[in-house]
Amino acid sequence: MSARDEIFGAIRRSLGVAGDEAPRRATVEARLAHAPAGIVPRRGQGEPAERVATFKAEAALAQASVAEVAEAADVPAEIARFLGENHLPATLRFGEDARLAAMPWEATGLELSRGPSDGDDANAASVAFASVAESGTLALVSGADNPTTLSFLPNTHFVVVFAVDVVGDYESVFTKLRAAHGVGAAPRTVNFITGPSRSADIEETLLLGAHGPRRLHIVVVGAP
Amino acid sequence: MTVPSTSSRFKANVSQALADERLQGALPHARNFAGARAAAVARLPEFEALRDSARAIKDHTLAHLDLYLEAFERKATEAGGQVHYARDAAEATATIVDLCKARGARTVVKGKSMISEEIGLNAALERAGIAAVETDLGEYAIQLRDERPSHIIAPAIHLTRKDFEAEFRRAHRDLPADRDLSRPEQLLGEARAVLRDKFLSAEVGVTGANFLVAETGASIIVTNEGNGDLAQVLPKVHVVVASIEKLVPTLNDAAQILRVLARSATGQDMAVYTTIAVGPRRPGDPDGPEEWHVVLVDNGRSAMLGSPFKDMLRCIRCGACMNHCPVYLAVGGHAYGWIYPGPMGAVLTPALLGVAEGGQLPNASTLCGRCEAVCPTRIPLPRMMRQWREREFARRLTPAPARFALGLWAFFAKRPALYRLSSDLATRLLHLVGRARGRFSWLPFARGWTRSRDLAAPQGATFQSRWRAKSGRVK
Numbered sequence: 001m002s003a004r005d006e007i008f009g010a011i012r013r014s015l016g017v018a019g020d021e022a023p024r025r026a027t028v029e030a031r032l033a034h035a036p037a038g039i040v041p042r043r044g045q046g047e048p049a050e051r052v053a054t055f056k057a058e059a060a061l062a063q064a065s066v067a068e069v070a071e072a073a074d075v076p077a078e079i080a081r082f083l084g085e086n087h088l089p090a091t092l093r094f095g096e097d098a099r100l101a102a103m104p105w106e107a108t109g110l111e112l113s114r115g116p117s118d119g120d121d122a123n124a125a126s127v128a129f130a131s132v133a134e135s136g137t138l139a140l141v142s143g144a145d146n147p148t149t150l151s152f153l154p155n156t157h158f159v160v161v162f163a164v165d166v167v168g169d170y171e172s173v174f175t176k177l178r179a180a181h182g183v184g185a186a187p188r189t190v191n192f193i194t195g196p197s198r199s200a201d202i203e204e205t206l207l208l209g210a211h212g213p214r215r216l217h218i219v220v221v222g223a224p
Numbered sequence: 225m226t227v228p229s230t231s232s233r234f235k236a237n238v239s240q241a242l243a244d245e246r247l248q249g250a251l252p253h254a255r256n257f258a259g260a261r262a263a264a265v266a267r268l269p270e271f272e273a274l275r276d277s278a279r280a281i282k283d284h285t286l287a288h289l290d291l292y293l294e295a296f297e298r299k300a301t302e303a304g305g306q307v308h309y310a311r312d313a314a315e316a317t318a319t320i321v322d323l324c325k326a327r328g329a330r331t332v333v334k335g336k337s338m339i340s341e342e343i344g345l346n347a348a349l350e351r352a353g354i355a356a357v358e359t360d361l362g363e364y365a366i367q368l369r370d371e372r373p374s375h376i377i378a379p380a381i382h383l384t385r386k387d388f389e390a391e392f393r394r395a396h397r398d399l400p401a402d403r404d405l406s407r408p409e410q411l412l413g414e415a416r417a418v419l420r421d422k423f424l425s426a427e428v429g430v431t432g433a434n435f436l437v438a439e440t441g442a443s444i445i446v447t448n449e450g451n452g453d454l455a456q457v458l459p460k461v462h463v464v465v466a467s468i469e470k471l472v473p474t475l476n477d478a479a480q481i482l483r484v485l486a487r488s489a490t491g492q493d494m495a496v497y498t499t500i501a502v503g504p505r506r507p508g509d510p511d512g513p514e515e516w517h518v519v520l521v522d523n524g525r526s527a528m529l530g531s532p533f534k535d536m537l538r539c540i541r542c543g544a545c546m547n548h549c550p551v552y553l554a555v556g557g558h559a560y561g562w563i564y565p566g567p568m569g570a571v572l573t574p575a576l577l578g579v580a581e582g583g584q585l586p587n588a589s590t591l592c593g594r595c596e597a598v599c600p601t602r603i604p605l606p607r608m609m610r611q612w613r614e615r616e617f618a619r620r621l622t623p624a625p626a627r628f629a630l631g632l633w634a635f636f637a638k639r640p641a642l643y644r645l646s647s648d649l650a651t652r653l654l655h656l657v658g659r660a661r662g663r664f665s666w667l668p669f670a671r672g673w674t675r676s677r678d679l680a681a682p683q684g685a686t687f688q689s690r691w692r693a694k695s696g697r698v699k
Contacts, residue, residue, distance in 0.1 A: 003309040007468065007522045011290045014530025019290050028291040028473070031284075032439050035474040038277045041270045041483070058493070095510070116510040119424055135493040142512060148457050149511045152450050170479040177475075184299060186440040188506055189457075192498035197450040200490070201362035201378065202408040203385050204253040210361060211416060211423075212450025212497070 033183065037171050044134030044168035049224045051133040055166050056220065058136030062195030063208060064216040068223050072162075073104055078219050079125065079158050080108035086215070088156055089122040097127045097145040100160070116147035117154055124150035125158040130173045131166045135194055138218070139173045142189035151191055157213040159193070163223045226313040226523065227344040227372075231561035231573055234584040241555040242676045250384045251556050254375065257547035260491025261598065271487065277480045279601045282538035285471050286529060292438040292471045293520070299441025303503030305516040316521045317348035320430065320463055323517060324354050327461055329427035333419075335445060335452030336360040337432025338376055338541060339467050339521055342563045342576075345430070356430075357422045359451040361415055368395045374557030376564065377489050377543040382556050385411070419451070429455035429513070433466035434485070434540070436518070439474040442502035443518065446485060446495045453499055462501075462513035467521045469537040475500070481540060484600035489542040524576040533575045533608055538601040539568050545595035545605060551588045554676065560585055567595035567605040574612050583621050586612035647686050655682045 001009070012019050044054055056066045067078050083090055091111045094100045105112055117124060126146040130139045138159050142148045151157060167173060170192070181187060197212030208214055230237060241247055265271045285292055297307045310316035324332060332349055334340065334356055346356040346367070358367040362380030366373060368391040373379030380388075389405045392414055405411055431452045433443040443464040445452045456462045472478050478500075486492040505512035528534055546552040546566025557565030562582070564572045570589060573582035586609035595605045616622050617630070636643040658664050658681025665678050673679070685693075 003311045003315055006311055007309050007520075007526055008290055008293070010522065010526035011293075011468075011529060014526055014528075014534075015287065015290070016530075017290070024288060024291060028288050028295065031473045032295060035439060035476045037476050038281075038480040039270050039273045039483075041268060041274075043268070062493075062496070119420065137494055137498075142509060143506075144508050144510050147510045148453075152453050152457065170482070171476050174475040174479070184439055186303075186442060186500070186502055188303075188501065188503055188509060188512055190500040191453070192494065192500075193496065194492075194494040194498075195496050197448070198496055199361045199412060199449050201360070201365070201380050202383075202388055202411060203250070204256045204378070204381075205385075205408045207408055207412050209416070210412060210449035210451070211359065211419065211454055 035174070040169050040171060041134055044132060046168070048163070048166070051168055052163050052166050052220065052223045054133040055131055055136055055161075058133065059195070059218055060136070062136050063198070064136065064195050064218050066218045066220065068220045070222065072099060072102070072221050075160055075219050075221065076103050076105045076108045076110070079217075080110055082158070082217050083110070083123065083156070091121070092123050092125055092158075093117060093121045093150060093154070094125040095145050095147045095150065099127055100125060117149040119153045121150075121154045123156045123158065124154040125160065126150050127160045127162070128165060129190075130176055131161045132168070132170055132173060132192075133166055134169050137170075138191075138193045140191045140193065141177075141187040142191075143187065148189050148191065151193060152212045154213060155209070156215040156217065157196075158217050158219060161218055161220045163220055166220075226342060226577070227347070227563065229562035229573070229577055229581055231577065231582045231585055232580070234559065234561060234588065237559040237561055238555050238588070241559040246384070246387075247382050247556050250382050250387075251553060254378065254381050254547060254553055257490065257543070261488060261544060261547070262491075264487040264491040264493060268483075268487065268493075271484070274480060274483050275600050275602055278484050278540070279538060281472060281477045281480055282601050285473060285477075286469065286534065286537055289468065289471060289529065292473055293468065295438040296436055296441055296471060299438065300502060300518055301441070303441050303516075305441065305503045305518060308517060308519045310519055310521045310523070312523050313343035313521075316343045316465065316519055316523070317345055319519050320345060320465065321348055321352045321354070323461065323463060324349065324428050325352060327427055329354055329461070331355045331357060331422060331426040332428045332430055333357050333359050333422050333426040333455045333459065334363075335429070335431035335447065335455045336363050336379065337430070337465060338373070338563060339432055340430065340465055341372060343465075343521065343523065345465070357419070357426070359419050359423065359455060360447075360449060361412060364415055364419065365391055372558070372563065374565065375543060375546060376541050376568075382558065423454045423458050426459045428461045428463060429459040430463045430465060431456050433464050433470050435472050435478045435481070436466055436470045437472055437475055437478055437500070440500075440502055442500045444478055444498060444500050446482070446498050448490075448492075448496045450497055453497055456499070456501060457512055460513060461515045461517070464516075464518045465521060466518065467523065468525050481600075485540055485542055488544040488598065488600040528575050531575070532611055533571060535603050536568070536571050536575060536608065538603055539572070540601060542600055544598040544600065548594040548598050550590060550592065550594075555588075560588075567609070568603070571605055571608045571612065579612065579615050579619060580621060583612060583616040583619075586610075586616070644686075644688055648689060651682045651686045655684055658682070
């Protein structure tokens with residue numbers, strides 16, 4: 001008997017089931033189709049302005065820095081300001097996201113490059129698919145628009161958050177994903193990111209910049 | 225095969241741990257977790273309701289585990305992944321070693337994974353001539369020391385900064401000998417640079433999974449460092465190794481448990497990186513693995529599902545039980561002798577290795593109940609430790625002195641009048657003698673007990689006599 005058959009057999013013996021009971025199958029199919037939401041904390045809920053305020057406060061608690069600009073055209077100047085003030089290299093890499101490509105970068109004098117990271121990039125920018133007020137968490141999805149490696153290899157990661165994409169909770173991100181990709185389908189990777197990379201493995205001392213970015217700078221666009 | 229254990233030598237391990245000054249100097253750091261958890265819990269009014277929700281989700285999933293596994297397998301396969309099944313540790317390591325060999329892999333980078341420790345994956349890879357590199361900072365340090373994790377989320381909690389420095393100086397010989405490593409930041413920076421090269425050159429990345437999601441076929445890993453993400457996005461092949469109880473039905477179910485996981489573990493609302501991944505890179509994807517495998521490991525879980533210890537399968541490996549355990553905090557994790565320490569280890573080890581090997585661990589508890597009080601899925605750990613003790617006793621595995629003491633206690637317990645009289649006398653005597661200091665640091669016949677802790681002096685009469693005096697009224 002194959003390992004698979006034997007494991008399924010052992011599980012069913014332990015549960016005292018045959019595996020073909022219609023009510024059990026119906027229960028499982030219903031749960032997978034409807035994905036009940038459970039307990040959703042009040043913290044992230046509220047009007048859009050309240051959600052954005054909660055998101056910013058929670059992201060800051062998680063050691064991210066947060067700035068706010070009025071419109072997308074203001075993002076390059078904010079990123080250039082952050083790099084300058086922190087004495088970081090005047091370079092930036094990002095993917096094929098049309099919203100980033102459309103921004104006015106010329107005036108900043110930043111040296112731009114495009115595509116995934118091979119580990120040699122000091123700074124990168126991504127656009128969040130959604131952001132979660134409840135815990136100041138960013139949700140990024142893989143693909144050519146915002147390659148996953150940009151979230152992990154560079155020392156400094158900028159994430160552009162359009163205020164309309166700030167939701168209250170993780171469940172709302174999943175609802176948005178199901179709407180974009182279909183129920184039960186999913187992008188290859190969804191990265192929930194809450195603050196910069198950290199480790200406390202040495203004597204429980206909190207250190208930022210373990211393997212991922214040392215700095216996470218969030219730029220919120222068009223807050224209500 | 226499942227890695228060997230020294231759990232049956234638990235008493236000797238404990239004596240060694242209590243006498244180890246270096247360990248006793250490092251262990252106090254583990255006490256930070258409890259306060260961090262309490263602060264995170266106080267900030268979330270829905271926390272207790274979320275614990276109930278997490279427990280219900282795990283119970284529901286376990287009761288339908290065969291069907292959720294089928295659904296997971298279907299979705300993971302549809303996304304281009306390959307699902308493998310392993311009955312035991314040998315089958316699991318053979319599957320992964322074969323995958324690596326077939327692709328000519330020389331280096332495997334690893335995210336932190338307790339199941340990979342349980343099945344002895346690193347040793348199996350080394351035997352096949354493949355270098356396995358742990359990339360979590362703590363795991364990396366203990367791999368250099370050829371040790372096992374002493375905590376399930378803080379694997380190097382038994383080490384001090386100086387230990388890290390000594391290991392790094394020994395291992396990184398190509399770096400200048402006079403470099404400054406006196407600050408933790410410098411140690412982290414050095415590990416980051418050394419491991420970055422490994423990430424970029426490894427052919428295979430192996431991670432565990434905090435959850436497997438039946439709805440989409442995805443694995444979810446939760447980390448703070450980002451090492452698990454580099455291990456799964458950079459190499460050409462990503463292998464997820466997970467035990468079968470990691471299943472949850474939907475992403476929403478995972479979200480419920482995520483809300484209690486990091487809070488219970490480190491006191492964070494969310495860990496830095498929660499990564500939901502399914503399948504290899506898709507057409508147009510500029511990065512990500514070209515192959516994605518999931519190795520589902522049983523290694524004793526399907527049998528536990530039909531046993532009185534099935535509640536243990538709700539465990540989400542947060543470490544809260546050990547962070548709040550007076551025994552764990554006194555002896556550390558290595559004394560438990562196998563992979564899983566603390567209260568969850570005391571229940572899981574005899575379930576997976578048998579009562580003859582792991583049966584002593586459930587005795588390492590005062591049954592104070594803090595573990596159950598903080599467990600995010602409300603696992604009745606003290607009850608299960610009592611059940612293991614009964615089994616150990618019934619199988620006559622309990623050592624003779626302990627059986628003698630229990631027999632003596634039973635003699636008095638079966639004679640209530642004699643019990644009351646003798647416990648009354650003993651309590652009064654201890655109260656009189658210990659009144660001044662309030663505790664005993666030495667007692668006749670109990671030096672083994674008092675050597676590493678004090679016994680509190682009784683505050684007066686016994687509970688029974690006070691209960692009688694109040695005629696059974698609470699106030």
